[in-house]
Amino acid sequence: MNVREWSALGLVGLVLGLGGCATNPPEAEPETETLPYLIGAGDTLNIVVWRNPELSLTIPVRPDGTITTPLVEDLPATGRTATQLARDIERALARYIQSPVVTVIVTGFVGPYSQQVRVIGEAAKPQALSYRQNMTLMDVLIAVGGITDFADGNKASILRTSGGKTQQFRVRVKDLIKGGDLSANVTMRAGDVLVIPQSLF
DSSP: OOHHHHHHHHHHHHHHHHHHTSSSSSGSSSOOOOOOOOOOOEEEEEETTTOOOOOOOOOOETTEEEEEETTEEEEETOOOOHHHHHHHHHHHHHHSSSSSOEEEEEEEEEOOOGGGGEEEEEEEOOOOEOTTTTBHHHHHHHHTTOOOBBBBBGEEEEEEEEEEEEEEEEEEEEHHHTTOGGGOOOOOOTEEEEEOOOOOO
16 A cells, blocks of 8 residues: 555544544533623622612512612513622612612522523432533532432433534443543533433333
8 A cells, every 4th residue: 555545544543533523522622601690580689879878788589580679660680690680779779869879799599590500310419500611510519419219320411502503412320420420520511401311220
């Protein structure tokens, strides 16, 4: 086989190798985007109105996504950052107070669905978790207490929606938590749903 044939064979191997890399699950890619925290229904907010302690309070965001404070009724809160909501409250209070200064502090985190990681199926404590930057599969499994004895951990999958399309790909939960295989510790993204099926036997 001459040099040209060897070069052609090497190029084919390189293309095939790259094709294999392209099939790697997208969750293995590091999360590079820093997402601002958006308020969600169920969050607890500490609202401080400077020099007006009677207007300052700690309240939950109602299931309909709104809040009510003294002098401010039914103000939308979900999908807003704490700073954005503070400015909204200031505008509402400006009708009653001269130059109000408001600070909003989120003290109980739930977040909107788009910034949650939900775990369903054979987790010890299935639940929705507030997404944190650089969250991994291991972080999620610690938060839900691992998997049950009936789980088929290596047939677990992540549902991820991006650009209006939902992808599903396999993750090896059992290898990670029972075998200590850190190569199975993939990066999670906001909005992911981890599905842990039951073993058939």
